[in-house]
Amino acid sequence: MKLDKFLLRYFPPGICLQYTQGGKVKSKVIDFLDLTPQTDVIELAHSVSKNERLITPSVETELIESLKKLQQKLFNNELHFQKHKTLKSHLLPLxxxxxxxxxxxxLTGSYDRTCKLWNIESGMELLTLTGHKNVVYAVSFNYPFGDKILTGSFDKTAKIWSADTGECYHTLWGHNGEVVMVQFNPEKEMIATASMDMTARLYSLATGQELSVLHGHSGEVINVQFSNNGKQLITGSFDKTVRLWDIRLNKEVGVLFGHDGEISNCLFSFDCSLIVSSSIDKTAKLWDTRMLSCRSTIAGHDDEVLDISLNYNGHNLVTASADCTACAWDIYKSTKLISSFRGHSSEVSKVCFSPGGGLVLTASQDQTARIWNVEKGTCLQILDGHTDEVFSCAFSYYGDTIITASKDYTCRVWRHI
Known part of the structure; x- marks a missing residue:
C-alpha cells in the first residue's frame, strides 16, 4: 500500500489520501471536524501520522504545512468582498x-423556463438549458464532479443534463404537482425530487427510471435531503412534519412530530446524528436521528423561521426569520444563543455559514445581503446594489466568493479582495 498524494478538503475540513493497493488506485478520507483556530496543527499531524500507516515521516512536514494552510483559509474572518460581476440574461425573475x-x-433557474450555466470568473453564460414547459424552480450540480445538472420545474418534471454540452440525458416523469426541490445522492447513482403533490420520488441517475415513490406526507413536500453517507433521506412538508427514510429499503423509518406550523427547511448534520428543522411556527427543532426524538426547541424569534444552516461540525446553527433578524446558536451540548444579527429592515429569507463557520451570510427582502461575525454579532459588510428582494445567497467552497440572487433578474458575484 503506497501513498500517491493527499488532497485537502475545505468543507467540511479533512484530508483525502489517494493510494495504490494491488495495482488499484483507492482513496481514504480523514475528517477534521474538530479543527478550530486554536488547534495545534503540529500535534494534529503527529496524531494522524501515529494512527495512519499511509502517513510516513517523509510526508509529515508536508502534512503540517497543508494543515496550516487549511486552518488559515477556513478561519480568516477579516475578509472584505467587492462586486466582481453581475449576471443578467434571464427574461423573468430568478x-x-x-x-x-x-x-x-x-447555475440559475428562472420563471422564463430556462436554467443557465455561468462562468463566475468571466461572467460569461456557458449554457442555456431549454426544454421545461414552466418555471425552473430548483437547480443542482452533482457534487463533487459537477459534470451533471439537475433541474426541477413547475411543469411537474425534473431533468438531468450534461454540464459540458447542455444535452438533456433524461426527463423524470411521475409527479402530479410542481417539482420544488431536487438533489443528487452523494454516494449512489440516484436522485431525489420533492413535489407539491405530497410525495418525494427517487430516480436512477443512469436511466432516469423511477425507483420509488415516497408516500406518507399529507401536505406539499418542499424539502428533500440525502444524508452524507447516502443511506438515508429526510423530507419536510407543509403537513408540519419531517420524515426519515431508509433508501436501501425505500421505507419510512420515522416521523418527526412537534412543529405547530408548516416546515420551511430541514437538514442533516454532517455526521448524520442530528436533524434540524425550521417552521413558520417561529421555532427550530433539533432531533436525534437514532432515537427520533426532539432534543431541543429553539424559540427565540418573534415571527416565522424561514431558513436554517449548520456549520461544518454541526455544533452551531443559524436561523433566519421574518422578524428581520438572524440568530446564531451553540447546539453542541446544550442550546444557547451566541449572537443576534440585527440590521435588516425586512424579513431575512436565506442564511448560510462560511466554510470555516466564523461568518454568516444573510439575504433579505430589504434588497441587501449582509456578512456577520458569528461570535461578535457585528455586521462586517453590507452587500448592496440589488434593486429588489435578495432571496438567495451562498459562499463558494473556499469561502472567497459569494453569490447573491435577486428578484431584480440578476445574480451578483462578490470576490474577496
Missing amino acids: TNVAFDKLGKKC
Whole structure:
C-alpha cells in the first residue's frame, strides 16, 4: 500500500489520501471536524501520522504545512468582498442559484423556463438549458464532479443534463404537482425530487427510471435531503412534519412530530446524528436521528423561521426569520444563543455559514445581503446594489466568493479582495 498524494478538503475540513493497493488506485478520507483556530496543527499531524500507516515521516512536514494552510483559509474572518460581476440574461425573475463544488461555475433557474450555466470568473453564460414547459424552480450540480445538472420545474418534471454540452440525458416523469426541490445522492447513482403533490420520488441517475415513490406526507413536500453517507433521506412538508427514510429499503423509518406550523427547511448534520428543522411556527427543532426524538426547541424569534444552516461540525446553527433578524446558536451540548444579527429592515429569507463557520451570510427582502461575525454579532459588510428582494445567497467552497440572487433578474458575484 503506497501513498500517491493527499488532497485537502475545505468543507467540511479533512484530508483525502489517494493510494495504490494491488495495482488499484483507492482513496481514504480523514475528517477534521474538530479543527478550530486554536488547534495545534503540529500535534494534529503527529496524531494522524501515529494512527495512519499511509502517513510516513517523509510526508509529515508536508502534512503540517497543508494543515496550516487549511486552518488559515477556513478561519480568516477579516475578509472584505467587492462586486466582481453581475449576471443578467434571464427574461423573468430568478428562482434559485447553485455553485459547483469549487465555486468556479454557478447555475440559475428562472420563471422564463430556462436554467443557465455561468462562468463566475468571466461572467460569461456557458449554457442555456431549454426544454421545461414552466418555471425552473430548483437547480443542482452533482457534487463533487459537477459534470451533471439537475433541474426541477413547475411543469411537474425534473431533468438531468450534461454540464459540458447542455444535452438533456433524461426527463423524470411521475409527479402530479410542481417539482420544488431536487438533489443528487452523494454516494449512489440516484436522485431525489420533492413535489407539491405530497410525495418525494427517487430516480436512477443512469436511466432516469423511477425507483420509488415516497408516500406518507399529507401536505406539499418542499424539502428533500440525502444524508452524507447516502443511506438515508429526510423530507419536510407543509403537513408540519419531517420524515426519515431508509433508501436501501425505500421505507419510512420515522416521523418527526412537534412543529405547530408548516416546515420551511430541514437538514442533516454532517455526521448524520442530528436533524434540524425550521417552521413558520417561529421555532427550530433539533432531533436525534437514532432515537427520533426532539432534543431541543429553539424559540427565540418573534415571527416565522424561514431558513436554517449548520456549520461544518454541526455544533452551531443559524436561523433566519421574518422578524428581520438572524440568530446564531451553540447546539453542541446544550442550546444557547451566541449572537443576534440585527440590521435588516425586512424579513431575512436565506442564511448560510462560511466554510470555516466564523461568518454568516444573510439575504433579505430589504434588497441587501449582509456578512456577520458569528461570535461578535457585528455586521462586517453590507452587500448592496440589488434593486429588489435578495432571496438567495451562498459562499463558494473556499469561502472567497459569494453569490447573491435577486428578484431584480440578476445574480451578483462578490470576490474577496
